[in-house]
Amino acid sequence: MRRAAIARSRVEANRTQHLFGGTLHVHGPNPRRMNTQEPWPPAPVIRGLRMAVVKHPLTFRTPAMTSRDTLTEKPTWFLVAEDSQGRIGVGECSLIPGLSLELSSEAEAALRRVASSGCLDAMAVPASCPAVRFAVETAAWDLHGGGRGVIAESAFAAGEQPIDINGLVWMASTEHMLGQFERLAEQGFTTLKCKVGALDWHEELNMLHQVREQCPADAFTLRVDANGAFSKVGMDETQRRLESLANLGVHSIEQPLLPSDRDGLAALCEANVLPIALDESLIGVHALTERMRLLDHVRPQHLVLKPSLLGGLDSATVWSRLAEQRGIGWWVTSALESNVGLAAIAQWVAVQPALHDPKTAVPQGLGTGGLFTNNVPGNLSVQKGTLTLNPTVPRDETTWRQALEGAQRHDPGCGCGINHGES
Incomplete structure (x- = not known):
């Protein structure tokens, strides 16, 4: 099947091996996927980062009622990553209780493991934590795009097309x-x-x-x-x-x-x-x-x-x-x-x-x-x-930079969860 061929190509270019929770993963971005038929490649793996987790539960203006239940608050965390050039990437992990696969405790623990590793590697996050994977993936794309909050260039991102x-x-x-x-x-x-x-x-x-x-x-x-x-x-x-x-x-x-x-x-x-x-x-x-x-x-x-x-x-x-x-x-x-x-x-x-x-x-x-x-x-x-x-509105990084104060940077080659001190 054509899709299977595409899936294999994801591990053939820029292969990377790493450990997460004792499991070996091999994968890497494939630039050949950047075409009109396959416009979204897997997120890049970025190492040697200083990282932090910001807990920020979202409060509803009005209780949000569905046929399942009523929500007044939404568990939310932001994964903040800074590279050696001082650029910041931010990803969000936000849960819908009773619908998201992760429990709040599981999501926060997984995010803190990622932060302690100093490595953004979305595919190393277990599939049982989809919201965590989304946070890691989007933080990586943010950094990949220069830390401007732009993960993909388009007429929409340029403010030209709604x-x-x-x-x-x-x-x-x-x-x-x-x-x-x-x-x-x-x-x-x-x-x-x-x-x-x-x-x-x-x-x-x-x-x-x-x-x-x-x-x-x-x-x-x-x-x-x-x-x-x-x-x-x-x-x-x-x-x-x-x-x-x-x-x-x-x-x-x-x-x-x-x-x-x-x-x-x-x-x-x-x-x-x-x-x-x-x-x-x-x-x-x-x-x-x-x-x-x-x-x-x-x-x-x-x-x-x-x-x-x-x-x-x-x-x-x-x-x-x-x-x-x-x-x-x-x-x-x-x-x-x-x-x-x-x-x-x-x-x-x-x-x-x-x-x-x-x-x-x-x-x-x-x-x-x-x-x-x-x-x-x-x-x-x-x-x-x-x-x-509106791309002319600058991103307010005050909260993100405050969260990074005191965080340790890791060696570019590591992803082991051990702090190596400032580099």
Whole structure:
């Protein structure tokens, strides 16, 4: 298979051997992957760094309710790395409790192991810690790009071209949700997404009818996300609900059933009453053969990729290519990261050919930066249904440099976790 050949090429150029948790890994970046078909190579391995971990839980302005639970705070850490030239790379590890594979204690311990090694090597991080791997990967790309917060050059990173995004309606009372729909439409969003499955279904359906009256299908795209909630009601009722949503001209539904119900998801996708997008089903599926088996069994119409839940940008790229090979659409959403993680994801999105082809381009789920009371400073802004980056806004490195005070630099050749003193 073509993908397998690509996977092998990743370990053929600039081979590097190292130990992490007693396991030998061999890998290295392959410049040949930098072409229009394979636009995202694995992150570079960078050694001899001074590193620190900054704990910074994100606090929601308003409790974030889904069909699973309600979030008031989000465990978050920043991995800060400084090279011998004084340049700083920053990566974010942010968890969604109950959805992320890592527990908070596991994530922090893994980050501190990385920091003590003085080495950024994303593929040395176990697959069981996808958010940690995302942090290491994006910190490495940040340093590779000169420590400017730019991980990929593009018209978006240059501030010349925005990314179309959807407006997100958080679950609340139907009255409050209708108010959110109205405000998002006034702000210029033409793709709107809401959660379903936590309230009484007839209330939710009535609300969506009212939304359609104000936001007609010829002018507004409507997506819904059940977070697996329809598994509670059985297949017959799920089919009826999908039919009701299809009658409203809904674009798609994310994860109507729990990931464990692959047969049920496959049946819904085959019936195709309403296009199905897999989201949570992708989490924890690491091996290439298992990913292929999942997609070939369920045959979804779309995938929703959240890089920090899937193992990083490189891992999300693999999912996207598997989807494209099968004629499956895909788009990207944040996992509610701060401005640091959101900027990295958006820059990766900006260089994905499929997301800029008029035949396949769809709005992305990247408008979540305003959710927190204590977000870190950034250069992203949402304007009229688009996400823009202002490259003239300098990065505030005060917090990062303070965190590095007293940290030890390692020898360029080491990755062993032993402090060698200042070099």
